Every structure is written in C-alpha cells, then in structure tokens.
Amino acid sequence: xxxxxxxxxxxxxxxxxxxxxxxxxxxxxxxxxxxxxxxxxxxxxxxxxxxxxxxxxxxxxxxxxxxxxxxxxxxxxxxxxxxxxxxxxxxxxxxxxxxxxxxxxxxxxxxxxxxxxxxxxxxxxxxxxxxxxxxxxxxxxxxxxxxxxxxxxxxxxxxxxxxxxxxxxxxxxxxxxxxxxxxxxxxxxxxxxxxxxxxxxxxxxxxxxxxxxxxxxxxxxxxxxxxxxxxxxxxxxxxxxxxxxxxxxxxxxxxxxxxxxxxxxxxxxxxxxxxxxxxxxxxxxxxxxxxxxxxxxxxxxxxxxxxxxxxxxxxxxxxxxxxxxxxxxxxxxxxxxxxxxxxxxxxxxxxxxxxxxxxxxxxxxxxxxxxxxxxxxxxxxxxxxxxxxxxxxxxxxxxxxxxxxxxxxxxxxxxxxxxxxxxxxxxxxxxxxxxxxxxxxxxxxxxxxxxxxxxxxxxxxxxxxxxxxxxxxxxxxxxxxxxxxxxxxxxxxxxxxxxx
Amino acid sequence: xxxxxxxxxxxxxxxxxxxxxxxxxxxxxxxxxxxxxxxxxxxxxxxxxxxxxxxxxxxxxxxxxxxxxxxxxxxxxxxxxxxxxxxxxxxxxxxxxxxxxxxxxxxxxxxxxxxxxxxxxxxxxxxxxxxxxxxxxxxxxxxxxxxxxxxxxxxxxxxxxxxxxxxxxxxx
Numbered sequence: 001x002x003x004x005x006x007x008x009x010x011x012x013x014x015x016x017x018x019x020x021x022x023x024x025x026x027x028x029x030x031x032x033x034x035x036x037x038x039x040x041x042x043x044x045x046x047x048x049x050x051x052x053x054x055x056x057x058x059x060x061x062x063x064x065x066x067x068x069x070x071x072x073x074x075x076x077x078x079x080x081x082x083x084x085x086x087x088x089x090x091x092x093x094x095x096x097x098x099x100x101x102x103x104x105x106x107x108x109x110x111x112x113x114x115x116x117x118x119x120x121x122x123x124x125x126x127x128x129x130x131x132x133x134x135x136x137x138x139x140x141x142x143x144x145x146x147x148x149x150x151x152x153x154x155x156x157x158x159x160x161x162x163x164x165x166x167x168x169x170x171x172x173x174x175x176x177x178x179x180x181x182x183x184x185x186x187x188x189x190x191x192x193x194x195x196x197x198x199x200x201x202x203x204x205x206x207x208x209x210x211x212x213x214x215x216x217x218x219x220x221x222x223x224x225x226x227x228x229x230x231x232x233x234x235x236x237x238x239x240x241x242x243x244x245x246x247x248x249x250x251x252x253x254x255x256x257x258x259x260x261x262x263x264x265x266x267x268x269x270x271x272x273x274x275x276x277x278x279x280x281x282x283x284x285x286x287x288x289x290x291x292x293x294x295x296x297x298x299x300x301x302x303x304x305x306x307x308x309x310x311x312x313x314x315x316x317x318x319x320x321x322x323x324x325x326x327x328x329x330x331x332x333x334x335x336x337x338x339x340x341x342x343x344x345x346x347x348x349x350x351x352x353x354x355x356x357x358x359x360x361x362x363x364x365x366x367x368x369x370x371x372x373x374x375x376x377x378x379x380x381x382x383x384x385x386x387x388x389x390x391x392x393x394x395x396x397x398x399x400x401x402x403x404x405x406x407x408x409x410x411x412x413x414x415x416x417x418x419x420x421x422x423x424x425x426x427x428x429x430x431x432x433x434x435x436x437x438x439x440x441x442x443x444x445x446x447x448x449x450x451x452x453x454x455x456x457x458x459x460x461x462x463x464x465x466x467x468x469x470x471x472x473x474x475x476x477x478x479x480x481x482x483x484x485x486x487x488x489x490x491x492x493x494x495x496x497x498x499x500x
Numbered sequence: 501x502x503x504x505x506x507x508x509x510x511x512x513x514x515x516x517x518x519x520x521x522x523x524x525x526x527x528x529x530x531x532x533x534x535x536x537x538x539x540x541x542x543x544x545x546x547x548x549x550x551x552x553x554x555x556x557x558x559x560x561x562x563x564x565x566x567x568x569x570x571x572x573x574x575x576x577x578x579x580x581x582x583x584x585x586x587x588x589x590x591x592x593x594x595x596x597x598x599x600x601x602x603x604x605x606x607x608x609x610x611x612x613x614x615x616x617x618x619x620x621x622x623x624x625x626x627x628x629x630x631x632x633x634x635x636x637x638x639x640x641x642x643x644x645x646x647x648x649x650x651x652x653x654x655x656x657x658x659x660x661x662x663x664x665x666x667x668x669x670x671x672x
Contacts, residue, residue: 050653050657050659051652051653051657051659053657053659054657054658054659167568167571167572167575168568168572170564170565170568171526171529171565171568171569171572174561174562174564174565174568175529175565177557177558177561178536178558178561178562178565181557181558181561185554187554188550188553188554190543190554192539192540192543192554192555192558193536193539193540193543193558195539216603219599220596220599220600223595223596223598223599224588224592224593224595224596225592388627388631388633389631390626390627390630390631390632390633391623391627391631391633391641393599393626394602394606394619394622394623394626394627395623395645397599397602397603397606397622398606398615398619398622398623398645398649401606401607401610401615401619402615402649402653402659402661405615405661405662406653406659406660406661409660411610411611411662414607414610415607418603418604418607421603422600425596426521426525427525429518429521429587429588430518430521430522430525430587432525448557451552451557452551452552452556452557455551455552456550456551460547460551460552
C-alpha cells in the first residue's frame with residue numbers, strides 16, 4: 001500500500017495550475033509533433049527538450065512525458081487517416097486502420113486506437129507504480145560489477161534479439177560507445193579521441209546526435225519519398241465513442257494479451273515496434289476468421305496499438321529504476337534528467353521522491369487528459385496534415401537547430417547535428433539500426449565507469465563478473481544472448497547431423 | 501501546389517547501388533576504427549596500478565568496430581553477383597539536396613544574421629522556391645513562424661539563441 005500513498009503524494013506535487021498548464025501544452029505539442037510527417041516520439045521530445053532547460057525538473061519532465069504521450073496518440077491519426085505510419089510502431093496499425101477509414105469507419109478506428117493506447121499505457125503505468133520502487137530498492141545494493149553486467153545484458157540483447165543483420169547492430173553499438181568516450185575521460189581526467197581539437201573536449205552530446213539522427217535525417221528521407229498526402233476526413237462524435245467502448249469487453253483477451261506482450265518487450269529492449277507486430281500477429285492467430293484481418297477489422301487496431309503503447313510506457317520502468325532506458329524516447333528523457341542535474345538510477349527514488357512520483361502521477365493524468373483531448377480535437381490535427389510539406393520541412397529544420405544549439409550554446413553542435421543528419425540518412429538506407437547507437441551513446445560512459453570501477457575493486461580480475469550468483473547469472477545470460485545466433489546455428493547443425 | 505511534370509522515380513537512373521554505398525560506409529568505418537585504435541593506443545590501452553588506462557575500453561571497441569566492418573565488406577563482396585537495389589535515384593537525390601543545401605546555408609547564415617532572421621529566410625525561401633507557394637503566403641508564414649519562435653524561446657522560456665544585427669537594432 002506504500003506505493004499508493006506515494007502516488008497520492010505524487011498527485012499532490014502535480015496539482016498546481018502551472019504544472020497542469022504545462023501538461024496541456026505538452027500534450028498539444030506532442031500530438032502536433034506526432035501528426036507531422038517526418039517527426040515523431042523521439043525526435044519531438046529531443047527537439048522540444050530545450051524548452052524545458054530553464055524549468056525545474058518536475059515541471060520539465062511532466063511536460064516532456066506529456067509531449068511523448070501526445071506523440072503516441074498523434075501517430076495513430078496519420079496511420080489511420082493517411083495510411084502513413086508516423087512511427088515504425090504504428091505500421092501494424094495501418095493494416096486494419098486504413099481499410100476501416102476507407103470503409104467510412106475512420107471515427108471508429110480512431111476511437112479504437114486511442115482507447116487501446118490508453119489501456120496499454122494504463123497497464124504499463126500500473127506495472128511501473130507497483131514494480132519500479134521494488135526494483136529500485138533491490139538495485140540499491142548493486143555495486144559496479146552488477147551494474148556493468150546489466151549494461152552488458154542490455155547491449156547484448158540488442159545483438160541477440162534484434163532483427164537486423166548482426167554485424168550492423170554491432171557496428172552501430174560500438175560506434176555509439178566510441179563516440180560516448182570522446183572528450184574527457186571521467187575516471188582519469190585524460191583527454192582522448194579529440195585529436196587536439198578543442199570543440200571535441202566537451203565530448204559529443206547525446207542529444208545533438210539524436211536531433212540529427214532522427215530529426216534531420218527523417219526530413220531528408222521524407223523529401224526523397226515525396227509523400228503525396230491523401231487522407232480521409234474524420235470527426236469523432238460521442239455516439240461513436242460510446243459504441244466502440246460498449247464493444248470493448250468483447251475484446252478483453254486481445255487487450256490483455258497485447259498489454260502483456262507490450263510490457264514485457266518494453267522492459268527488455270525489444271521495443272514497441274516488435275511489440276506492435278507481435279500483438280497484431282497473435283491476435284490474428286487466435287482469431288476464428290483470420291481472413292477478415294487486413295480488411296478493416298477493429299481488433300486489428302486494438303491489438304497493435306495496445307501492445308505498442310504498453311511497450312512505450314513500460315520502457316520507462318528500467319529507466320526510472322535502473323537508469324537504463326528501454327527505448328529511444330526513454331533514452332532521450334534520460335538525457336534530459338542529466339541536463340537538469342539529476343543522476344538517473346535507483347537512488348532517484350530515495351533522493352528525488354517528488355520528482356519520481358510527480359512523473360508517475362503525470363503518466364496517469366496525462367493519459368486521461370490526452371485521451372479526452374485527442375478524441376475531441378481530431379479534425380483539427382488532421383487538418384495539420386494538409387499543410388504543404390514545403391512549409392513544414394524548413395520549420396522542423398529550424399526547430400532542430402534551436403534544439404541542438406540550446407544544449408550547450410555552441411554553434412559547433414549545430415554542424416554536428418547536420419553531420420549526424422546525413423549519417424542517419426545513409427545508415428537508415430543501408431540498414432544499420434539507430435536504436436543501439438542511441439542507447440550506446442547515452443549509456444557509454446556509465447558502462448565504462450562501471451567496468452573500470454569493478455576492475456579497480458577487483459585488482460583487474462575479470463572473475464569479479466562471476467563473483468556472486470546475481471552478477472554471474474546476468475553476465476552469463478548476456479554472453480548467451482550475444483552468441484545466440486551462433487549457438488542456435490550450431491544447435492540446428494547438430495540436430496541435422498544426428499537425424500541423418 | 502502546382503508540381504511541374506517530372507520523370508517518375510522508377511525511370512530515373514540510379515546514382516549508386518545500395519551495395520556500393522554499404523561497402524563505402526564500411527570502408528569509412530574501418531578507417532575510423534583504425535584511427536581511433538591508434539589514438540587510444542597512444543593514450544594508453546593497457547593496465548596500470550589503478551586499473552585499465554583511459555584508452556583501454558575504447559581501444560577494444562575500435563577493434564570490434566573494425567572487425568564488424570571487415571565482415572560487412574566481405575559479406576557484400578561475396579554477394580556481388582546478386583543484383584543490388586539502387587541506393588538513391590537521381591531524381592530523389594536532387595530532392596534530398598533541395599533540402600540539404602538550404603539547411604547548410606541556414607546554418608552558415610545563422611552565425612552572422614542570428615537564428616531568427618536566418619529562419620525567416622529559410623522558411624520563406626524554401627516555401628517559395630522549392631514548394632512553389634505564392635510569395636506573399638511564404639513571407640507571411642515565415643514572419644509569423646520566426647516571431648512565434650522568438651517569443652517562445654527568447655521571451656517565454658529564456659532560451660538564448662544566436663542573435664544578429666536586427667535583434668541588436670531592436671534592443672535585444
């Protein structure tokens with residue numbers, strides 16, 4: 001019951017006019033960002049982050065997380081009305097959402113999408129409320145070896161579980177870790193990989209890289225594709241909302257299954273993309289008439305949306321409890337914490353109670369307010385998509401430049417952002433995944449510090465990573481995941497050999 | 501937006517194949533890995549009395565990066581008989597440059613004119629020249645956008661951006 005009391009305390013932190021106003025502002029900005037082509041969750045949060053630099057941390061994180069909720073809701077609008085997934089995780093939503101819009105059921109599809117997003121997030125937030133404090137207090141006992149093994153597990157699971165080519169994941173990750181190391185070494189104070197170039201002494205800022213990789217490169221890609229926007233009009237009436245909600249209980253199994261998948265994949269770095277596809281495919285597999293999927297079936301909207309949003313929200317759990325983000329957007333929020341002078345990790349729950357519980361309370365409130373807001377303002381935001389891209393593109397470029405400059409007041413960072421924009425464009429086109437890069441860049445220094453502190457503590461004995469049951473099993477699991485492609489290939493060859 | 505008749509993307513010749521770019525990127529990464537490995541070796545990649553030196557961790561990472569790049573090159577070379585997708589077609593590349601070049605100009609201008617004037621020029625110019633939207637609409641949109649940005653960041657949120665002669669004239 002302690003979590004409940006703390007949650008009430010969190011609502012107390014939240015309920016000031018200023019915070020509520022920022023919340024609304026964040027939601028509106030977020031939906032806006034989610035609807036615009038070429039922007040979405042992570043980019044939107046990264047670009048709008050500078051707005052929060054001068055705020056106190058609680059207001060800042062509340063606004064940022066509301067931008068995130070808004071962007072999640074907004075992504076569904078473009079998928080259903082325009083058949084353009086605003087995000088990779090809304091791809092599965094287009095399968096049945098767009099056919100529904102074609103059949104004139106756009107309002108039903110949108111209501112279904114928003115409602116299931118709400119349910120998915122709610123399940124994940126409940127999980128965070130009751131699980132995160134426990135995990136954090138357990139993690140308080142962690143020393144450097146335990147932390148390093150958890151970081152290792154995060155990195156290795158990308159290699160082992162990712163769908164991309166393994167060597168490309170490895171390239172992306174090692175490049176991110178290397179760039180994280182540029183500048184002053186935090187343990188010895190030595191400069192490294194700067195080649196005497198004073199602009200590099202500060203190091204390469206994570207957020208600058210993210211704004212370039214996601215914002216600028218997305219503009220380049222969108223320009224190349226030259227999207228012709230042809231959308232369906234939609235206005236949601238209360239009658240439609242109530243009709244869809246009345247049907248909800250019939251789909252309890254789908255909703256529950258998708259929420260569970262989402263939470264699991266959000267906490268482990270499997271991500272919302274995998275979750276949405278898995279949610280959709282499983283719903284299809286369990287359905288009696290599989291053929292009706294893809295032709296505008298409401299369950300085909302419920303399943304992926306619930307899973308994607310449960311996953312997007314659950315990704316915040318490891319970020320809050322361990323300081324390890326479960327998704328790209330969570331990584332950016334983590335970058336924000338550091339800008340505001342907070343040290344992410346289990347100590348956050350002890351040292352900054354009002355911050356943590358304010359954030360968790362804002363997840364509840366932001367979701368409810370967001371649902372109401374998005375249901376009532378769909379026509380307005382759908383109109384945004386009719387604004388020509390030629391007007392939107394330069395505005396996004398300007399917002400990116402503002403974001404990149406504001407982080408350290410350096411013109412150099414604006415050029416760096418541009419460079420990362422081009423790199424991101426090329427990487428995306430040749431299939432080098434960007435998520436491992438982002439994660440490595442934000443966690444690199446902490447992972448290295450944990451490794452070196454463990455080594456100093458153990459006088460250079462690598463066996464410290466197997467020194468007790470906990471750290472040993474995490475390290476072993478990490479190595480197994482890393483070599484999983486090799487292990488499974490060997491296993492299959494062995495089986496083939498024995499059967500023949 | 502009255503778009504001029506253009507060749508359709510499928511007819512436009514490919515500028516490079518995805519495989520060629522893939523190999524070029526891997527080579528560049530390999531070179532970077534070599535450079536970083538050398539620098540970290542110079543910094544010290546071994547162990548001393550206090551534990552691993554500053555270059556230890558990044559040195560081994562650059563080895564991993566190098567090996568993964570070599571693997572990528574070998575893989576693409578071995579598959580070279582299979583035709584590769586075009587990386588980008590000429591018409592697409594032209595559109596990419598249509599946004600990339602103005603962005604570079606914007607970053608340059610921002611240093612002399614300040615961010616807000618530069619963003620006015622970028623938005624107005626891009627809308628009118630690339631988007632072929634009427635000049636008055638472009639200028640008006642750009643003006644509203646730049647002023648809104650100025651009010652949001654400079655006045656409401658205290659985020660300081662590079663400013664130029666115009667802002668100085670207005671007393672900011």
